[in-house]
Amino acid sequence: MRSERHLPGIYLQQHQAVIHYFTEDLPTGMPERFNDPFRYKPHPYIRSAARSVIRMISSSGMLSKAFSEGKMIGVLLTEHDGRPCYLAAFSGNVGGCSTIDGFVPPIFDLMDPEGRFKKEESAIILINKRIEEIEGSSELHKAESALRLMHEQMETDIAGMKERIKSAKEERERIRTSNPDCKVSERLIRESQFEKAQLKRLKDGWRAKINTAEAARASILLEVENLKKKRARMSDELQDWIFRQYRVHNALGECATISDIFAETGSVPPGGTGECAAPKLLEYAYRNGLKPIAMGEFWYGESPGTAVRSHGHFYPSCTSKCGPLLRFMTKGLDIETADHGDCSEPEILYTDSHLTAVRKPSGMPSVPGLDNRLSLQEWLTEHLEGDILPVHRLDMDTSGIILFARTHEAAVDLRKQFEEHSIRKTYLARLSPSDQGARLLSGATGTIDLPLGPDYDERPRQKVDRTQGKHAVTEYEVTEVNPDGSIDIIFHPLTGRTHQLRVHSAHKDGLGHPISGDLLYGGAPASRLALHSHSISFRHPESGDEVTLSC
Secondary structure (H helix, E strand, O other): OOOOOOOOOOOOHHHHHOOOOOOOOOOOOOOOOEEEOOOOOOOOHHHHHHHHHHHHOOOOOOHHHHOOOEEEEEEEEEEOOOOOEEEEEEEEOOOOEEEOOOOOOOOOOOOOOOHHHHHHHHHHHHHHHHHHHHHHHHHHHHHHHHHHHHHHHHHHHHHHHHHHHHHHHHHHHHHHHHHHOOHHHHHHHHHHHHHHHHHHHHHEEEEEEHHHHHHHHHHHHHHHHHHHHHHHHHHHHHHHHHHHHHHEOOOOOEEHHHHHHHHHHHOOOOOOOOOOHHHHHHHHHHHHHOOEEEEEEEOOOOOOOOOOOEEOOEOOOOOOOOHHHHEEEEEEEOEEEOOOOOOOOEEEEEEEEEEEEEEOOOOOOOOOOOOOOOOHHHHHHHHOOOOEEEEOOOOOOOOOEEEEEEHHHHHHHHHHHHHOOOOEEEEEOOOOOOOOOOOOOOOOOOEOOEEEOHHHHHOOOOOOOOOOOOEEEEEEEEEOOOOOOOEEHHHHEOOOOHHHHHHHHHOOOOOOOOOOOOOOOOOOOOOOOOEEEEEEEOOOOOOOEEEEEEE
């Protein structure tokens, strides 16, 4: 990767517009280390900055309307003139504007009407309009209609002739049976040959007509095909140009383009990379000699129908666009490690020659991953002899009971029970308070039926996907609504989708209360994810007896 040094000072003249000082008294000291943007608990200074930004937007009718449809906003804690202060940024653009008073400017302004992006975007829009004109033209409609009618008439004519040939054949068979005369037989053979030739001539005639009609339609669509190729080429070239204009820095003083950064990972940056709030904030700080101290991103406005986003809730940075980018931009910063578990030892609850049940602590992965953390499977391998075969999983931050098979036969049996949803599981959870107040009452029961699928831009997060998502159903029972607005609840998942309970809890069409401590889905701050696998009921793979285990 090519990198170069950069002298700060590009945006200094805009400091008065984007540097904000705190108006709240915060007894908490400044953080000593910068938070991991992909896994963090918002520092009190960051929460205070978010509240101030929300007030700033809400107090302006114009801003409130512009942001109301929903936007991710980031805040960055820093110091200026010896005083704590913060910067704010929004992802993408708002109402077609990339620069708004009070927010840091974009890394590269795509909205400049005289810039290359807007000019080439206009050219691509004209191509789109021309494609729409051709595809909706009366000329194309007539050509396709004529072709469709030809196919229908061809099928009718061929079917009619085949029916006549069938009747004639049946008559010839009758004649042959009653009159074995050789001359008659020869005449019948000639008739049969003539009919076959006639059918062939009919098919060939229609094929020639249809080929002519298809050629007429193809000549119209050829322009569409060429326009689409031109559009794809222009879009690819423009996207490549954009990523070469985005030059970002890190705390080591290095500079690289987005293209360079993603090339190091052997990947291509997705569209929109560099326009999220987090890289905007860091780049402004680096260009102006400001030290990043802490950062957070929260949602403002209406919740979307798919991804879990709630007004005022904090979320980690996206991984597809910002993963490689922020890993480069945070080089040189002292990053804290976000421990989010109970750090206790696992406990074997039951074991025999066929299966083992164990209590997994929060913060321990179920199986080996890429981060070199000790997994529960590895821990069991050290404490038990023989095979330890996973048959299901718990999220790393979820605690509670989990099963492992001890033989391949038992693994096949238990996995089949999970696939058939015949295993009954019970989870205990504490849900975060809602800004709109509790939506649930003590003793309430119900069922959540929301299909889920991966959010490819925000891995490992899942989202509600009503078109391609997998069926996901959860039963629940509220046991207590606490004075602080948090809710204690029992879950019975009838399916086992990734993050099912977490999304069903947090999504606006689910319970609207994220699980406490859920960093991915906007849960209230807590020492750990407040989700516990309490019990499991299954059929023993050897004896067939019903077994219920709990912890």
